[in-house]
Amino acid sequence: xxxxxxxxxxxxxxxxxxxxxxxxxxxxxxxxxxxxxxxxxxxxxxxxxxxxxxxxxxxxxxxxxxxxxxxxxxxxxxxxxxxxxxxxxxxxx
Amino acid sequence: xxxxxxxxxxxxxxxxxxxxxxxxxxxxxxxxxxxxxxxxxxxxxxxxxxxxxxxxxxxxxxxxxxxxxxxxxxxxxxxxxxxxxxxxxxxxxxxxxxxxxxxxxxxxxxxxxxxxxxxxxxxxxxxxxxxxxxxxxxxxxxxxxxxxxxxxxxxxxxxxxxxxxxxxxxxxxxxxxxxxxxxxxxxxxxxxxxxxxxxxxxxxxxxxxxxxxxxxxxxxxxxxxxxxxxxxxxxxxxxxxxxxxxxxxxxxxxxxxxxxx
Numbered sequence: 401x402x403x404x405x406x407x408x409x410x411x412x413x414x415x416x417x418x419x420x421x422x423x424x425x426x427x428x429x430x431x432x433x434x435x436x437x438x439x440x441x442x443x444x445x446x447x448x449x450x451x452x453x454x455x456x457x458x459x460x461x462x463x464x465x466x467x468x469x470x471x472x473x474x475x476x477x478x479x480x481x482x483x484x485x486x487x488x489x490x491x492x493x
Numbered sequence: 494x495x496x497x498x499x500x501x502x503x504x505x506x507x508x509x510x511x512x513x514x515x516x517x518x519x520x521x522x523x524x525x526x527x528x529x530x531x532x533x534x535x536x537x538x539x540x541x542x543x544x545x546x547x548x549x550x551x552x553x554x555x556x557x558x559x560x561x562x563x564x565x566x567x568x569x570x571x572x573x574x575x576x577x578x579x580x581x582x583x584x585x586x587x588x589x590x591x592x593x594x595x596x597x598x599x600x601x602x603x604x605x606x607x608x609x610x611x612x613x614x615x616x617x618x619x620x621x622x623x624x625x626x627x628x629x630x631x632x633x634x635x636x637x638x639x640x641x642x643x644x645x646x647x648x649x650x651x652x653x654x655x656x657x658x659x660x661x662x663x664x665x666x667x668x669x670x671x672x673x674x675x676x677x678x679x680x681x682x683x684x685x686x687x688x689x690x691x692x693x694x695x696x697x698x699x700x701x702x703x704x705x706x707x708x709x710x711x712x713x714x715x716x717x718x719x720x721x722x723x724x725x726x727x728x729x730x731x732x733x734x735x736x737x738x739x740x741x742x743x744x745x746x747x748x749x750x751x752x753x754x
Contacts, residue, residue, distance in 0.1 A: 420572065424579070435703045451705075455727075460578065460728065482516065
């Protein structure tokens, strides 16, 4: 049987991890790196405003691609016809 | 009202409206299943706790140096904004099931009806009280966080509070007028817009906190917000194509009458 204090601590940690980090740790890590990189460029006297937008353009598609389990661009070979759409079923209510 | 002030008002209004929809759903379920007196007492008690938190945190936030606040809040807004945007894009493109307020309401209602009644000093029904209290407190804390961080960063807490107040009053009034979960609110669309706003303000404030100087100063927001929105719409279209191409997830699309993007 597990220690109840340990379980509560684990649940507390899991809540904060889920709240701050969320579904994809890569996003949180990318944001921290982006802000650190912006600060580094600023300290080095280089124009730094462009770094976060560039990071966003890379980070969001990568994270979406990981969630959708595959590349964002549809894989269709030449001449392949799109299959007829399946009838939509309403979500369970 | 300047363009940056309007953007602040819209961002806070929409973000708080989403939180208010969730709190209203929980209170409606508690009131319908367990009685309105206990749900009402629970909601009022949560509002009192929130008022105390605002009274303590409000002045403290205004004493934090603006640079430190901007980099910390910018990082949080970027992480939260990207999470919201990511989920909204996945839902709109059919890769994730839509958030269904009616389903959540039915689940809360069934759970509340299944619990035995227990009287307490505070309310005739303890379960109804705690359900409403927790719902209002947790969602309310998010509203407080949004108002204080957005307001302090923009040096306009008053406007942020007015935007939040308008959103909460509007959503609560609509919820109690129909006495049903606000299923017709295009929640995914709102979450997409809020995700765009949080990410945009996160990029702007986070960058400024880290030492970046935006071309055009505050006016840069007027380029960042539409650029991120267009980028998100483009990614949704790409993901939808990939979902159609693989033939999967088509059944996860939203029902008619509820816009997804």
